[in-house]
Amino acid sequence: MRGMAQDEPTDVPGAGQPGRLAPDVPECSVRRDLSHAPGTVLTTPCCLRFASRGRSLSGHRLSRCTECLPLDFHRGASAGQTVPNIGHLRATIGTLSLRRPRTAGVTTPSAYPMAALAENSCVRCGQIRVPAKPRSIGFVDVTTLSGRSTELAQLRGWFARAVGGQPQVVVCSGEAGIGKTQLLEALSDEAESDGAQVLWARSPSPASAPPYWLWRQLLGPDVVTRAEPVGDRIALFDRLAGSLIETSAVASTVMVVDDIHWADEPSLVALLHAVRTLRRTRLLICVAERPAGPDSSDGWLRVRPGLIREPHASVLELHGLSAAGSAELLRELLGGKMPDELVSDAHAVSAGNPFYLREVARTLSRGEGLDVELPATLAGVVEQRLEQLRPRTRELLRASSILGEEFSIAIAARVLGRSVFGCLPDIDDAICAGVLAAAAGDRVRFTHALVRAAVESGLSLRDRVRLHGRAMRAIEQLYPHALPGHLADLARHAAAAAVGGDGRSAAEWARRAGDDAMRVLAFEEASRLYASAINTGADVLSEAERGRLLVDRAVAEHRSGRLDTARAACGEAIVIARRIDDHRLLAQAALTLEPVGDRAVDRDILDWCRAALEAPRATPALRAQLLARCAEAMVYCGEWDDAAAVSSAALAAAEGAQDTAALVTALRARQLACSGPDQLDERARLAAVMIGTGQAGRRPDIEMWGRFWAIDAHMERGRIHQAAVELDRVRWCVDRTGGPMPRWLLLRTSAAIAQARAEFDEALRVSSEAYELASVLGHPAAHGSYQSLLAAVGHHIGHTEASRQVLTTDANRGVNAELFALLGPAYALVDIGEIEQARALYRMTGPPQQWVVPPYFALSVMATGAQVAVAVGARDDIRYLRERLNPYRGRHVSGGAGTANYLGPVELYLGKCAAALQLWSDAVAELTQAATISRGTGAPSFAVEADTERAELLARHDELNAGRRLAASVLPAARSLGMSPWVARLQQLAPTPAVLSPRETEVARLVADGSSNRDIAARLVISDRTAQNHVQHILTKLGFTNRSQIASWVTADQRNE
C-alpha cells in the first residue's frame, strides 16, 4: 500500500487558504468583480503585477464562454491587446485550420492551462487581458521583435510574392534560441492582420510522434488513416497537397513548420511533394531549422537539399543580435536602461542569442542586484531558472523531460508515481515560471526545446533508463485500446529503457510501430523502426526473428526508393537464412526486390532466387514465383535464352499450382522474356491470358497488365486505333488499381499514342506529367522513356533548347541503356544538324554487330541506329542494319519495355537505308510503302517523313519535277502538323508562290474558292478558254495533277502567311 500522504496540499502561494494571497501580492480590486463589460482592459496594480510576472491569483474562476467565436491562440499579445484563451485553441484542434500552438512566451499569461488562465481571463468573454503598459520595474516578456527588422522585411517580401500567386518556401535557419519561432510568429501575426490564414505545425524533438505528424497537425489527426488505393503513397501525397492548395485558394496562407529538423521523414517527403505540386497558390511555407548537426534527423538531412533546390525556395539565415540589438532587447525586457558593461558582457557571452538574453534579464529581474554571474551556456541559463522552482516541480520537470516537448499530465503523473490531481499544483508552478505552457487536452509542453533539453541533460543515465521504462509502462497501461497512436512513442521509450536489459520489449514495440508505419505508407519511418528493433533486440532476438526484421526493413527501404540499403538488408537476411537453413526466409528475402535494370541488384536477385530454388520443400506456387523472378533477373542480366526457358518453366509451374498470384508473376516474367520482336504473337497470347485471369478474378490490377501488353502488340503491328481503344480500357483498370507505377505507365503510353498520331502538344504535355511522376518514383527507366518520347516528337517538329538539354543529358541509367545513352543523343544531334557530334557518339557504340541489345529494344535500336548510320554515312553499318531490319517488314518500331514512343513502320528505315546505299528503286518502293502504311495506320507525320525522303530522292535522281510535285503535295500536311524541319526541307523542293504570275496567283485563289473555269472567266472578265489555260499552267508549274491540289496548296500557303 502506498503512503497516504503522497499528494499533500502544496505550498503554492495562497494554496489551501482561500481568499488569501501571497504576502507580496496586493489585493486585486476586480478579482471578484464579475460585472465588467467584455473587452475591458484590466489595469489594476494586481493584474498588472500578475500579467507581467506570470503569477496566478487563487480563487478566480472561469465561466463558460458563450459569446466569443473561435479565434486564434496568440502567443504573446502586445500591450493592451486582448487575447483569446486556450479554450479556443482546443476548439480548433483537429480541424483543417488548426491554429498554431506557438511557443509560449516565457511568462505570457495566455500560456496558463490551469488557475493562471482563469486569473487573467474575463469571465464573460473568456479573453485574457494584458496590461496596456508594462511596469517600469521587473521582468516584462515583451513580444515585440527586437533586432530582426531586416529579416522580417525579407519575409514580408516573400509573403507579398506568395500573395501575388507565386508560392514561396523559406527555410529559416539558425541556432537554438536565436529567435526563429518568434520571427515567424511576428510574420504570422502580420499576415493574419492582413486577412491571411496561418497554419502551424511543430516537430517533436525525439522521434515520439506517429508518422506524418506534421500533416496530422496541419490537416487533422485522421488525415493519413483514410483508405488509399493499395499502396498508393503518391495518392496520399496528392491528397495532402490538394488540401493545402484548397486552403490557400480560400485566402492567402502562411504555413509554418517549426523545428523541421526533427520531423519524421515521411512528413518531409510529403512536404517536398506538395511544394513541387504548388502552382499559382497563394501560399508561403516557412520552415524553421537548426543548422545541420547532431540535432538534425536523417530525414531532414536527406530532404533538405531537394527542398532548397526548388526554384521558389530561399534560405534565411538568422545570426545573433548585434550589440545594439542585444542592448535594446535587454532594455525592453527590463524596462529601463542597463549598465553598458553588463549589456556588453551579456552580448559577448551570448553572441546576441535572444533566448540567453531573456534568461539573463529574468535573472536580473529577481532583484538580486546587477552583480550576477553570467552562465557560459544556454543550458546554464535554463538551469539557473530551474533552481528557483520548488523541489516537487523540478522533480516533475525532470521526469517529464524524457516524455518529449509536449506530454500528457496523466503519463507524467504515472512516471512520477503521483496522482494526476497531485501534479496539478506542480504543473501550475512550472507554468507560472514560464517553463511549461498549456497544450490541448491533458497535455502541456515545454516553452522551448532548449528548456526540455537542458532538464533532460541533467539526468543520469540510470535515471533516464528508469524513467523511460516507467513511461513505457504508463503508456501501455493508459492506452491499451488506442495503441497505434502511441506506438512510435512506446518504441522510443522501450529503446531507451533497453539499456537496462529489456531488449525484448524494445524490439517488439519497434516492430509493431514499424508495421503500423507500413500500414500508413510511412516507409522511411518503418525502416527506421525496424532498424531500431534489430539493434535493440540484438542480444535477445533469434536469428530467424532478426532475419524477418531484416526482410521487413528491406521492403520498407525498397518502397522508400532506397535500393542500396534494401539490397544490403536482403543480403544480410539471405546470409542468416542460409546459416540457419530457413528456406522460407530465404525465399522471402529473394522475392523482396524486383529487377529494375540495376545490374548489381539484378545479379544479386538472380543468385538469391537460384539459391532459394535449390532449397527443398518449396511449394509449387513459391517455386513458380522464384522461377519467375529468376527469369526477370536473367532478362536484365542479358541471359535471354535462359530467361526464355526459365520463364516457360515458371509458367508451367504456376499453371500447375492453381495459384493466381504465382500465375500472374509467371505471366509477367514470361512476357518480359518474350519481349523481342520475334515473339510478338506469344506476347499477344500472354496478354489475352492475363486479361482473362484479371477478369475472372475481378482483379483490375491484373487485367491492367494484360491490356498494357495488348497495346504494345497493337502498336508493333501498327494498329494505332486499336491501341487507343485499348487505352480507354486500361485507364479503367488503372483508376481502380491506383498506385504511381500504373499511372506512370498509363501516362507514358498515352503520350506515345498521341505522338504516333502526330498530336504533338498532347504528347509533350502528358509525357511531362509522366516524367514528373516517375521522378518521384525514382524509376530507372523514367529518364530514358522521357528522352525517347522527346526525341521522337523533336524529330518531327524540331527540338527546343529544353528538349535538347534533356536529350543530351546522360542520365539514362535505364535498363541496359548504355547503348541508348549514346544512340539517343546521336539521333537528336542528327536532327539538329550536329552531324560531327553525332558521328563521335556513334563511333563510341562500336560495330552494330557487337551491340548488346535486350530483346525489347531490338527494333528501336536497329531503327535509330540505321537513322544515325545513314546520317554519318556508315555504309557497312547501314547494310548490316538493313539486313537485320528486313525480316520485320510489315511491323512497326515502337516502345522498348512497354510503349514509350512510336517510330513508324520498318519500311521507312528500310527505305532510308536503301537510299543511302543508292538502291534507288528499292528506296522509292520502300518509302512509298512506308507513306502508304503510315497514312493507313493514322500516323500522318511518318507519312510526311517518308514522302519527304522520297521527294528528295526523286529530285536527286533526275526526277526533279516528280520530286517537286511530291514535295508540294506533302507540304500542306507538313505545315498543318507543325513539322517545321520537314516544311523547310519540302520548301526547298516545292515551288513557291513566286513561280506563278500575278494573274495565275489570282486564278489559283479562285480555284481554291471552288470556282469553276466559267466562274473564273466571268470574275476576271476573260474567256473560258483563257481561264482554262491559266489553270493548266498552274498545274504544270506546281507539278500538280488536279484542282484540289491547287486548292490545298493555296490554303496551306495562306495559312503559312
Added chain:
Amino acid sequence: MAYLMITHTPGISLKEYEVVKDELGPDPLAGNLVHLAGETVDGALVIADVWESSVAADRFAAERLFPAFGRTRLQPGPDSSAWAFEGTEVEAPRPPALG
C-alpha cells in the same frame, strides 16, 4: 486493490461541479466504484472517488475529465489539493437478516 482519491477544491461549488458532470455525459465512468461529491462549509468542493485501479483513475482524467475541463473552462486552481492512495479491503458489516 482499490485506489482512493479525495480532492479538495476551494472556490468551486456543487453547481459548477454539475456543469462539468453534464459535460462528461451519461457514459459510466469506467473503473469507478464509488463517486461522492459534497460542499464544505467554507465553500470548497470535496470529491471522493474509489477506483478499481490508479490506471482507471488516470485514464479517466486524461481521456474524459481534462477535455471536459477544457470545454467548460471549469478546472481546479492551484489551491486545490488531492490525496490518493491504494486502500486495503476491509470487510463490511453484513446487513441484518430479513425476517
